[in-house]
Amino acid sequence: xxxxxxxxxxxxxxxxxxxxxxxxxxxxxxxxxxxxxxxxxxxxxxxxxxxxxxxxxxxxxxxxxxxxxxxxxxxxxxxxxxxxxxxxxxxxxxxxxxxxxxxxxxxxxxxxxxxxxxxxxxxxxxxxxxxxxxxxxxxxxxxxxxxxxxxxxxxxxxxxxxxxxxxxxxxxxxxxxxxxxxxxxxxxxxxxxxxxxxxxxxxxxxxxxxxxxxxxxxxxxxxxxxxxxxxxxxxxxxxxxxxxxxxxxxxxxxxxxxxxxxxxxxxxxxxxxxxxxxxxxxxxxxxxxxxxxxxxxxxxxxxxxxxxxxxxxxxxxxxxxxxxxxxxxxxxxxxxxxxxxxxxxx
Numbered sequence: 001x002x003x004x005x006x007x008x009x010x011x012x013x014x015x016x017x018x019x020x021x022x023x024x025x026x027x028x029x030x031x032x033x034x035x036x037x038x039x040x041x042x043x044x045x046x047x048x049x050x051x052x053x054x055x056x057x058x059x060x061x062x063x064x065x066x067x068x069x070x071x072x073x074x075x076x077x078x079x080x081x082x083x084x085x086x087x088x089x090x091x092x093x094x095x096x097x098x099x100x101x102x103x104x105x106x107x108x109x110x111x112x113x114x115x116x117x118x119x120x121x122x123x124x125x126x127x128x129x130x131x132x133x134x135x136x137x138x139x140x141x142x143x144x145x146x147x148x149x150x151x152x153x154x155x156x157x158x159x160x161x162x163x164x165x166x167x168x169x170x171x172x173x174x175x176x177x178x179x180x181x182x183x184x185x186x187x188x189x190x191x192x193x194x195x196x197x198x199x200x201x202x203x204x205x206x207x208x209x210x211x212x213x214x215x216x217x218x219x220x221x222x223x224x225x226x227x228x229x230x231x232x233x234x235x236x237x238x239x240x241x242x243x244x245x246x247x248x249x250x251x252x253x254x255x256x257x258x259x260x261x262x263x264x265x266x267x268x269x270x271x272x273x274x275x276x277x278x279x280x281x282x283x284x285x286x287x288x289x290x291x292x293x294x295x296x297x298x299x300x301x302x303x304x305x306x307x308x309x310x311x312x313x314x315x316x317x318x319x320x321x322x323x324x325x326x327x328x329x330x331x332x333x334x335x336x337x338x339x340x341x342x343x344x345x346x
Contacts (some may be wrong), residue, residue, distance in 0.1 A: 006321045008265035010213045011038035011252040012077065014048040015057030022053065023060040028255070030068040035259045038252055045094060046112050054079065058094055060235045063099045071322065073107040075144060080123060082115025082151060092126045099130035099141055108142025108169055113177065115151040117158045121147060124166055142165045144211075147175025147201065150181050160204035170211035171201055172251065177217075193241065199302050202246040214242035216251040230256055239264045262325070266318060267311040269330055275308040276337050282308075283342055302345050317341060 016022045029041045032190040043065070049057040051267045061076055078094040081087035095109055110339065111123045127141050145168065147153060174291050175194060184192075198214065205212035207301040222231045239250045250261040267275070278295050283306060285293040293300055300308075315338050326335060 004296045007039045007073075007170060007211050007213060007249040007316075009038035009252045009258045010040045010075075010170075010249055010263040011258050012042040012048055012216070015045045015061050015076070016049050016053040018053065020048065022056050022173060023064055026057075026060055027251045030070050030152060032255065032258070032326070033071075035262045036255050037071050038262070038324075039072045039249065039321070040075050040107075041070060041072060042110055043074070046077050046079050048077075054090070058097060063096065065102050074105060074258050075108050075110050075142075076106060077110040077112060077146075080111045080230060081113045082119040082149060087113075088122075091123075095126050095333060096130045096133070099127070099136060100134045103131070103134060103141060106141065107115065108144060108167070110144045110146065110172070113148060114145045114147040114159075115149055115263045116155045117162060119151075120145060120155075120159050120162060120168070127167060130247065136189045139167050141167065142169040144170035144172055144213075146172045146174040146177075148177035148181070150178075153178070153197065156200060156204050160208040160210060163210050168210060168336055170213055170248075171205045172213040173198065173201055173215040175215040195245070198242065198245050198247065205248075206246065207258060207271050208276040211248045212246070213248045214238065215246050216253050217251060217257070219252055220257075232256065232260065236260055236264065259276040265314075265331075266325075266329065269317060269334065271311060273334055275311040276334065276341060278304070278308050279312065279341055279343070280337070305345050312341055312343060315339075 013025045015026050021027070024152055026043050029038070032038070034242060043052055043057070043061040045057045046072060065074055076094075076098055077272060078091045078098070080085070080091040091111065097107065098106060107128065110301055114120050114123060123145070124143055127143055128138065131138060138168070145152070147156065152159065156171075159168075160171065163171075173194070175191060181193065202212045217235045219231055220230050222234075235257050242250050243265055249265055249299050252258040252261050278300060281295055282300055298304065315326060315330070315335070319335070319339065330338070
């Protein structure tokens with residue numbers, strides 16, 4: 001398992017579909033390049049795969065993942081349910097097979113529909129048992145959970161605290177199952193924005209050193225005047241909203257969504273130039289003994305400095321993990337300034 005620092009895109013791909021090539025979408029994800037390649041590819045053996053194709057999805061994942069040099073991380077989503085032992089039993093079996101056969105090829109597993117803290121601990125134990133059984137170092141297989149039940153929402157702080165000292169890596173929001181469990185109705189005017197929950201998710205993940213990932217946007221296409229077109233604006237609105245709330249990444253269901261999430265969760269060249277310039281000028285003022293300065297009409301002190309620094313750190317992370325994307329997006333001289341910049345406030 002690699003050090004996880006980047007998940008702008010959490011792309012689920014059905015591990016099996018009822019087509020001649022049952023692995024069509026999984027193979028497409030594994031062979032994606034450039035900005036179409038997600039940071040995390042999630043072979044989906046849960047909701048994205050039909051009930052009678054779960055075993056095929058597991059076999060496809062085990063067969064195909066080792067065949068491809070995927071540039072990001074691989075996080076299969078297994079079956080699970082806090083309220084159904086049959087789902088948990090299948091999930092444990094899937095975890096065991098994945099760890100046994102491709103444990104060196106995956107970074108972790110995604111566990112859906114967890115309940116309270118005790119259920120999250122139960123899922124973590126299943127992964128630990130598989131590691132021990134198949135000779136993998138303790139903690140080498142990560143775990144991310146989908147927060148999509150009232151119980152997980154109620155125990156979110158306790159779950160995040162548990163994650164700070166465990167294999168838990170990310171908290172992912174699952175709005176559809178969450179709304180269903182709450183008894184919500186579809187009134188035909190779109191889904192809630194979940195501002196309070198997303199802010200809490202972002203806060204608890206940040207406090208525990210975890211990643212926070214937004215939920216899926218499934219309104220993929222629009223129709224107007226007889227023309228069907230990809231709903232780029234709708235998805236961009238959601239991803240920008242998640243970015244403003246401090247979430248690390250967004251769920252992707254479609255290659256065009258992956259391109260958008262990868263770029264939205266990445267400073268634009270204009271933003272990077274702005275923040276690099278402000279830190280450069282702040283550092284110059286600091287060397288002259290000034291603690292707070294006014295730059296372009298804005299008072300810059302330690303708090304605002306840290307906001308500017310977030311952009312630089314994100315670019316450095318992207319450059320470290322996906323250098324081809326950073327080099328394509330930014331002018332070489334600007335990128336070099338960002339990589340060489342002194343980011344210590346003191």
